[in-house]
Amino acid sequence: MANWTTTDIPDQAGRTAVVTGSNTGLGFETAAALAAKGAHVVLAVRNVDKGNQAAARIGDRTPGASVAVTELDLTSLDSVRAAAEALRSEHDTIDLLINNAGVMMTPKATTKDGFELQFGTNHLGHFAFTGLLLDCLLPVPGSRVVTVSSVGHRFARNGIRFDDLQWEKDYGRVAAYGQAKLANLMFTYELQRRLQNTNSTTIAAAAHPGGSRTELMRNLPRVLVLAATPVIEPLIQDPDMGALPTLRAATDPGVIGGQYFGPDGFGEQRGYPVVVASSRPSHDVAAQKRLWTVSEELTGVTFPVPALV
Numbered sequence: 003m004a005n006w007t008t009t010d011i012p013d014q015a016g017r018t019a020v021v022t023g024s025n026t027g028l029g030f031e032t033a034a035a036l037a038a039k040g041a042h043v044v045l046a047v048r049n050v051d052k053g054n055q056a057a058a059r060i061g062d063r064t065p066g067a068s069v070a071v072t073e074l075d076l077t078s079l080d081s082v083r084a085a086a087e088a089l090r091s092e093h094d095t096i097d098l099l100i101n102n103a104g105v106m107m108t109p110k111a112t113t114k115d116g117f118e119l120q121f122g123t124n125h126l127g128h129f130a131f132t133g134l135l136l137d138c139l140l141p142v143p144g145s146r147v148v149t150v151s152s153v154g155h156r157f158a159r160n161g162i163r164f165d166d167l168q169w170e171k172d173y174g175r176v177a178a179y180g181q182a183k184l185a186n187l188m189f190t191y192e193l194q195r196r197l198q199n200t201n202s203t204t205i206a207a208a209a210h211p212g213g214s215r216t217e218l219m220r221n222l223p224r225v226l227v228l229a230a231t232p233v234i235e236p237l238i239q240d241p242d243m244g245a246l247p248t249l250r251a252a253t254d255p256g257v258i259g260g261q262y263f264g265p266d267g268f269g270e271q272r273g274y275p276v277v278v279a280s281s282r283p284s285h286d287v288a289a290q291k292r293l294w295t296v297s298e299e300l301t302g303v304t305f306p307v308p309a310l311v
Contacts, residue, residue, distance in 0.1 A: 005274040006246065008035045011253045015040035018096050019252070020089060020135070022046045022074060022128065023103025025056040028150070028211050031245035032100060034060045036252070037067040041098070046074040046085060046131075048103075076103055076127030077113035079301060086134035096138040098252050101128040101149040101186070107175040117300065118168040120178045125185035126301055132193070133303040140202040140306065147206045148251045149190050151262070151280075153270055155183040155210075161283035162188070162293055183210075185293060187262065187280050192290040194260040196307040205259030207251040208280075212265035212272050214244030239265070239272040247275040 014036055024033040024045040037043045037060050047053035053071035060069050072088055075081035089096070104124040113122035132147055139145040157180025163169075169178050186208065193206040247263035262280050267273030283289070291309070298304050 006250050006254070006276075007274070008038070008242075008246070008249065011035060011039045011249060012255065013040055014253070017041045017098065018044070018093055019098035019100065020044045020046055020096055021098075021100045021102055022076065022131070023048075025049065025052040027241050028214060028245045028248065029100075029102040030056055030059075031241045032102060032248050032252075033069070034063055035245065035249055036098070037069055038064045039253075040068075042068040042070070044089065044093075045069065045071045046089075046103075047071065048073070048075045074103075074131070075114075076123045076131070077115075077119070079115050079127075079130055082127055082130045083134065086131060089135060090138060093138060095142045095145075096135060097142050097145050099132060099135055099139060099147045100248060100252055101132065101147070102248065103128075104150065104182075106152075106154075107179045109175065110169070110173040112168075116168075118173075118178060120175075120182040121167060121169075121185065124179075124182035125189065126297060128186070129189055129297045130301040130303040133298075133301070133305045136204075137306045139204050140200065143203050145202075145204045146252055146257070147190075147193060147204070148248055149186045149206070149208050150248055151186040151190075151208050151210045152179075152183040153210055153212065153264070154180050155187055155284060156180065156281050158184040158283060159281075161286060161289055164289075164292060164296070167296070184281070184284055187284040188286075188290045188293050189297070190262075191260055191284065192294050193305075193307070195290075195310055196305065197259060199308055199310050205257070207257055207259060207261050207263070209247035209251040209263040209275070210270070210278075211241075211244030211247060212267070212270050213238040214241055243272065250275040 023029040057069040074085040111119040190208040264278040265273035
């Protein structure tokens, strides 16, 4: 296939898309592209004022765009539940759920529920949000859950640290980020396996943006940024390109459940979206199932899809 771009997105009229972390960066570009193709897009964001500003910018790009804003703080399970309840009251069905929001390489901190910040935000918050909304997607033909991971999932070379999920013994911001993004992939693969055990045509897919120029970079140690910038700057692309793997996973009619999309260039850092491979630990089925069970226990959220024996 020729280089896939936003011009390849099919008509999205009549579809509802919920995009987390969509007031800036990759999430904003994802939401804007879907709105430009006719979708009703819900910006699920922590800061409602910034969300409203983002909605206005989308309206400037696409006059008449259908955009709404709902408050979602993934560091709080109470907020996750409230956001899901609000969306369920406003929408009988949802066509696309795009789990885009995240934090990257933060100093050691915890969520409002006491989880390590990166694991709690990037994985547990989205796990709970998806579980609370999934029955709005299951009846919709062709609905999708797309979760944004990262090439950084490869930092977790030994898989999930089940003996110290919350990094209480020791903390490394890079390793903790890797675990959180690995969890995003393992969640996607286990969710897809469960969806295949239903009568629904809903699928789960994943994507990563490569190296993208977004606010996520703000938590990198300054010395690392100064040292790495001359090397990585040529590999970094703008958010509109970084959003393409997510958009392809969300809209390309040929997507198969469980696929993972990323840029086609050197090191998957930049380029056009294609199916890419993930690390060996991400395909550990026993670990996927264990992570799912632990995530249900930690969040108190169960899914309306059965586990395969």
